[in-house]
Amino acid sequence: MSFDFSETVKKAQSGDADAFARLYSLVYKDLYHIALCSLRNQHDACDAVSEAVLDAFTSIKKLKDLNAFKAWIVKILTVKIKKKQREYIENNNTQDIEDVEQEIKGEINNDGFDIMEEFAKLEKTERLVLSLNVVAGYTSDEIAKICDTNPSTVRSKLMRAKTKLKQRLTSE
Amino acid sequence: MKFEQKINELINDVEVPECISPENIAIMLRQKTSSANLKSFEPQISMKSKKKAIAFRSSAAIAAGFALVLGVMAFVKDNPALPIGYLESAEEIKEAENYADVYKVIQDAFVKNGTSKEDNTIEPDQTIAPATGTQTKTGQTQNTGDSQKSISYDISGSSLNDAAEADILKTDGNNLYYIANGSLYIVSANGGKMTLLSKASSTGTYPVEMYINGNRLIVISNNTVETPYETAISQETAASETTAAQSETSATSGTTAGEEAQKQISEGDKGAQTGGNSKTEKKIPSSVLQTNTVVEIYDISDKAAPKIVSTYKQNGSYISSKMQGNAVYLVTSYSGYQTKPLDNKEDLDNYVPAYYINDAKNYIQASDICIPSQAGSTSYAIVSGLDVQGASPLVSIKAVLSNAKSIYFSDSYLYIAGSGNAIGDKNSTLLTRFSIKDGTISYSSNASVEGAVINSSAMNENSGNLRLVTLTTDSKSGKRYSNIFVLGSDFKLSGSLTGICADKTVSEVLFEDGKVVLMSSSAQVLAEINLPGNEPKLSKTLSSSLPVMYYKYSDGKFAGISGILDKSGNVKSIKLSIYDSNLKEISSVELDGALPDSFSNDTESKNVLFFDSQSGLIGIPAASKSEYGFKNLYYLVSYGNDGLKLKGKLEYNDVEQNSSFNRAIVSGDILYAFSNERIVSAQLSDLKVIEAFGLN
Numbered sequence: 076m077s078f079d080f081s082e083t084v085k086k087a088q089s090g091d092a093d094a095f096a097r098l099y100s101l102v103y104k105d106l107y108h109i110a111l112c113s114l115r116n117q118h119d120a121c122d123a124v125s126e127a128v129l130d131a132f133t134s135i136k137k138l139k140d141l142n143a144f145k146a147w148i149v150k151i152l153t154v155k156i157k158k159k160q161r162e163y164i165e166n167n168n169t170q171d172i173e174d175v176e177q178e179i180k181g182e183i184n185n186d187g188f189d190i191m192e193e194f195a196k197l198e199k200t201e202r203l204v205l206s207l208n209v210v211a212g213y214t215s216d217e218i219a220k221i222c223d224t225n226p227s228t229v230r231s232k233l234m235r236a237k238t239k240l241k242q243r244l245t246s247e
Numbered sequence: 248m249k250f251e252q253k254i255n256e257l258i259n260d261v262e263v264p265e266c267i268s269p270e271n272i273a274i275m276l277r278q279k280t281s282s283a284n285l286k287s288f289e290p291q292i293s294m295k296s297k298k299k300a301i302a303f304r305s306s307a308a309i310a311a312g313f314a315l316v317l318g319v320m321a322f323v324k325d326n327p328a329l330p331i332g333y334l335e336s337a338e339e340i341k342e343a344e345n346y347a348d349v350y351k352v353i354q355d356a357f358v359k360n361g362t363s364k365e366d367n368t369i370e371p372d373q374t375i376a377p378a379t380g381t382q383t384k385t386g387q388t389q390n391t392g393d394s395q396k397s398i399s400y401d402i403s404g405s406s407l408n409d410a411a412e413a414d415i416l417k418t419d420g421n422n423l424y425y426i427a428n429g430s431l432y433i434v435s436a437n438g439g440k441m442t443l444l445s446k447a448s449s450t451g452t453y454p455v456e457m458y459i460n461g462n463r464l465i466v467i468s469n470n471t472v473e474t475p476y477e478t479a480i481s482q483e484t485a486a487s488e489t490t491a492a493q494s495e496t497s498a499t500s501g502t503t504a505g506e507e508a509q510k511q512i513s514e515g516d517k518g519a520q521t522g523g524n525s526k527t528e529k530k531i532p533s534s535v536l537q538t539n540t541v542v543e544i545y546d547i548s549d550k551a552a553p554k555i556v557s558t559y560k561q562n563g564s565y566i567s568s569k570m571q572g573n574a575v576y577l578v579t580s581y582s583g584y585q586t587k588p589l590d591n592k593e594d595l596d597n598y599v600p601a602y603y604i605n606d607a608k609n610y611i612q613a614s615d616i617c618i619p620s621q622a623g624s625t626s627y628a629i630v631s632g633l634d635v636q637g638a639s640p641l642v643s644i645k646a647v648l649s650n651a652k653s654i655y656f657s658d659s660y661l662y663i664a665g666s667g668n669a670i671g672d673k674n675s676t677l678l679t680r681f682s683i684k685d686g687t688i689s690y691s692s693n694a695s696v697e698g699a700v701i702n703s704s705a706m707n708e709n710s711g712n713l714r715l716v717t718l719t720t721d722s723k724s725g726k727r728y729s730n731i732f733v734l735g736s737d738f739k740l741s742g743s744l745t746g747i748c749a750d751k752t753v754s755e756v757l758f759e760d761g762k763v764v765l766m767s768s769s770a771q772v773l774a775e776i777n778l779p780g781n782e783p784k785l786s787k788t789l790s791s792s793l794p795v796m797y798y799k800y801s802d803g804k805f806a807g808i809s810g811i812l813d814k815s816g817n818v819k820s821i822k823l824s825i826y827d828s829n830l831k832e833i834s835s836v837e838l839d840g841a842l843p844d845s846f847s848n849d850t851e852s853k854n855v856l857f858f859d860s861q862s863g864l865i866g867i868p869a870a871s872k873s874e875y876g877f878k879n880l881y882y883l884v885s886y887g888n889d890g891l892k893l894k895g896k897l898e899y900n901d902v903e904q905n906s907s908f909n910r911a912i913v914s915g916d917i918l919y920a921f922s923n924e925r926i927v928s929a930q931l932s933d934l935k936v937i938e939a940f941g942l943n
Contacts, residue, residue: 096273103272107263117264118720124267125275132276194254209254240254 084141087132095132102145105211106152112206113156115195123159127152149211150221153203160199193243201236204229274582340647340679340693341620343613346599350592352618352648353625411570413456413467414854416910416921422550423912424464426454427923427942431466433550439917439928439937444550452541458570460635464545464553465575469565471538539603540565540579544635559640561602563629567703569656573636574686576661580651582626600627600646604639617647617690619677626650628663628679632686642686647679652699655706655713659683660691662713664700672723676700678715680738692738697745698730707758711736714776714783716756716765719745729753729765731774731783744774744783759803759828762786800886801860803828808856808867811837821869823884825891834890838882840871857911863887864894866918868908871896879907881920881927883934895934899927 086094106127110120131148138147194202200222207218215233219226265271343349415426422444423434430448434441447454452468459465541560545553563579570576581600589597599610611629628651631644649665656662660680667677676699680691698717700706705716713734720727728749733742751767758764763774763783776783800806805826810818820842824835857866867882881897897908897920906924913919916931928937 092276093273095276096269099272100269103267103269104259104263107267108258108261111261112258121264121267125272128267128272128275194258205254206258209251210258237251 080144081141084135084138084144088136088138092132095135098144099128099148102148105145106148108210109149109203109206110152110156112194112210113199113203114159115202119159123152123155127155130155145211146217146221149207149213153207153221156203193240196243197236197239201232201239204232205236205240208233340617340690342690343616343618345613346595347592348618349613349616349648350589350598353598354589413458413568413570415456416854416912417457417459418912418914419459420914423914423919423926424457424459425921425926425942426457426466427921429453430942431457432942433547433553434926434940435550436914436917436919436928438915439919439930441926441928441938441940443940445553447553455565456568458568458575458635459547460570460573460575462546462548463556463635464547465570465635466543466545467565467568467577468541468543469538470541470560474537537562537584538564540577542575542577542633542640544633544640557638557640558605559603559631559633560606561629561631561644562600563627566628566651567654567656569661570635571658571683572685573634574642574683575633575635576656576683576686576688577631577633578651578654578661578663579629580626581629581646582650584627600629602629602631602641602644604641611644611646615643615645617645617679619648619679619693626665628654628665630661630663630681630688632683632688634686643688645681645688645690647690649677649679652676653701653703653706655703655708656683657708660708661688662706662708664706664715666699667695669722670695670697672721673697673719674699674722676715676717678713678734678738680713694734694738694740696730696732696734696740701729701753701756705756707756709758709760712741713738714758714763716753716763718753726750727752731763731765731776733776733783742776742782744785747774747785757799757805762828764830798856798858800825800858800865804833805830806856806858806865807832821867823865823867823882823891825886834886836884836891836893838867838869838884838896839893840896841869841880841882842871854910857913859913860886862913864913865891866911866913866920868911868920870907879922881908881911881918883918883931897927897929897934897936899936899939 080098083094083097087098103124106124107120110123111117114120114123127148131151138144194205197205203222204218207213207221208215213221215229216226218229218233222229417424418436421436423432423436423441425432425434430446431454432446433444435444447466451472452470454466454468457464457466539560539562541558543558544556546556547553561577561579562584563581566578566580568575568577584596584598584600591597595601595610599613599616601608601610603609616627626649627646628649629644629646632642633640634642647663647665649663651663651665653664654662655664659682661683663679663681665677665679667675669675675695675697677693677695679693682689682691696715696717698719700715700717707714715732715734717730717732718727719730726749728746729751730743730745730747732740735741748765748767753765753767755766756763757766761776763776765774774783775786798806798808805828807824807826809822809824811820811822813819820840821838822835823838824832826832855868857864859865863886865884865886867884868880869882870879872878879899883894883896885892885894897911897918899920906922908920908922908927911918911920913931917937918929918931918934920927920929923942925942926940928940929935930937
């Protein structure tokens with residue numbers, strides 16, 4: 076479906092839910108996959124995306140650079156993801172790796188199983204930066220802006236995450 | 248392929264849950280905007296709880312997509328006197344006396360529930376259903392108790408033999424009926440030399456499945472219409488402008504900390520909700536896509552020129568159907584129907600489902616709308632009974648205010664499982680049972696059980712007893728476990744086994760007489776239900792190192808697809824196995840040359856494999872390597888006293904994904920394999936191609 080992106084953003088800014096949903100349709104898969112990779116279970120991922128959407132819809136009128144919609148909503152999502160990750164720690168609700176494997180196995184097809192299983196074993200910030208990189212295609216500098224961190228930190232985390240994944244996948 | 252690309256592809260293969268699909272998000276947001284106009288209905292609550300309320304309403308609006316309802320549904324207190332996991336009487340269902348009853352329930356569900364259940368400042372309504380004069384209709388139809396086999400709508404292997412199942416592929420012996428590319432093709436089989444007799448397609452409707460009943464062809468289609476509407480929103484000024492600038496900085500330059508962004512966003516929310524700023528009402532033209540399900544009944548006496556006999560349409564997305572004699576029962580799920588604030592009970596379009604007979608519109612009668620006493624869903628499950636041989640198709644229609652998460656047909660009943668009100672911290676299922684006979688549908692009874700029914704494979708009727716498997720999620724502790732419940736013919740709990748498969752995701756359930764198998768990716772748990780006592784008992788746990796898809800082959804036997812590992816532990820090929828009812832592998836065969844990831848994408852379909860237990864043939868779509876990269880194949884395996892033997896493979900030089908084989912049938916001594924592009928016929932004896940018939 077083709078539509079005028081800027082016009083749609085403006086409509087969304089005036090409170091048009093359907094216009095917002097059209098914008099969302101362009102990015103929702105990426106949003107969910109980033110959330111799933113980072114939070115490791117479907118329910119929290121859906122929660123994070125839903126919460127991010129609600130916040131974004133409420134505050135989209137604040138968005139002045141219309142072309143920055145994706146980066147903007149991804150940033151809101153990363154805030155939600157970090158919040159949930161903090162809740163895990165505060166509630167001591169960390170899942171052990173077996174749980175994660177079970178969850179992941181139930182949610183993805185067999186093709187992706189090996190990689191997703193190993194993905195789930197990464198440290199939480201590694202999962203976030205790697206998902207932003209490979210799912211949404213952001214560079215280290217862009218991820219640094221989204222996550223409010225240093226680009227060199229992102230690069231090292233990305234490198235570490237990719238190395239770990241490759242090692243684990245090739246050793247099996 | 249680059250490592251990153253590979254990861255990206257694999258992650259992108261993960262399906263996005265329906266609950267956050269753009270359609271459901273649109274519903275959620277529309278509710279959010281319309282709720283702004285319904286503030287007069289809302290009780291006085293804190294700003295914090297208002298934010299929660301929005302989240303609740305949103306969740307309620309998208310409940311049709313949620314498999315599990317976590318802590319956002321209405322809470323009822325545990326009753327220690329009740330059997331574990333069973334809520335006997337709290338979920339009375341009543342038939343509405345008039346539309347005002349329905350209006351009130353919908354209004355409450357949209358407006359009140361969200362505010363009261365989450366923040367606990369207001370007690371939830373105990374009875375949302377009409378308080379005056381409506382008797383609870385139990386109408387329990389006595390089950391005949393016969394043990395005739397029920398029709399399951401999941402893993403029952405293929406077959407074209409079962410006319411009672413709707414399918415994309417049918418044959419009358421001489422002709423092939425096939426739905427592909429949004430069209431219906433009628434093709435003369437003619438011993439493998441095929442001829443197109445007719446092709447039907449229409450703008451705006453997309454055929455999904457069909458039945459053949461004598462000289463009638465019944466085609467079920469989806470029809471999506473765009474409905475324009477205006478939504479009035481309150482616009483804020485002043486306070487939010489300040490944070491707008493800050494947020495823009497945050498989003499575009501990324502110089503603000505994430506926590507600060509969150510704070511700004513929250514403040515933006517508050518600004519939008521306080522109403523302390525100056526407000527203007529603005530009407531915004533918009534539109535919503537609404538789905539209807541269309542049933543077209545054709546006279547196919549002349550296959551080259553099918554004549555339309557009647558057209559029936561009802562609101563909602565197609566969920567499932569069943570044909571029994573001349574009656575077709577159709578189930579749709581209807582949500583997202585609201586296009587304006589619910590402030591006019593005369594406007595039936597906004598809250599009452601409709602159906603159309605030959606384009607004549609009718610609303611479902613209030614007395615045909617069943618209302619759970621604590622309706623937590625604003626979705627309707629709509630079921631109609633159609634006489635496909637009659638002049639006018641509709642025999643009866645019923646709707647229940649419940650999302651249709653899973654449905655199951657037995658010979659006498661239709662069971663609809665929807666999200667129920669939480670039992671303490673645990674999710675639950677509301678089960679509604681309708682009796683079905685000759686197209687007439689009557690409300691029978693209802694019950695609630697702990698947990699969410701896993702899917703349609705998790706319900707099964709045997710000797711009048713409904714057995715079902717649910718997954719409980721405790722919103723407080725985060726614990727998950729499965730349960731088996733047995734409801735007797737009176738729809739009362741007669742047996743249960745709870746707390747099994749802890750922290751495992753059971754994805755499929757197999758029933759075989761008194762046995763139940765719960766399958767997760769790492770283990771299969773076998774439980775036995777001893778009849779007539781109905782008390783399930785855990786039998787044993789089997790382990791499997793690989794995910795396996797199971798399909799029912801015949802009574803007491805299952806077929807399964809799994810991978811064959813190389814020395815490094817990677818899947819190198821595909822294996823077909825036959826298992827007994829204890830899931831012990833009794834025979835297997837490797838599909839020589841099949842690429843490990845080439846088995847049909849549609850593995851969850853009940854019909855992806857072709858089974859003919861009488862001739863002992865099993866067909867499997869797959870692909871293997873070729874000089875062009877890969878080629879599409881259709882494997883044929885025979886199963887006899889000497890076990891499984893690879894009979895051969897039908898090869899056709901199609902390398903495009905779109906032309907991979909979806910299905911196949913055997914008619915006489917010819918195998919017909921179907922892709923979206925063509926039908927390929929081959930001799931059954933040597934699988935040599937006779938002809939490839941293009942569909943476009």
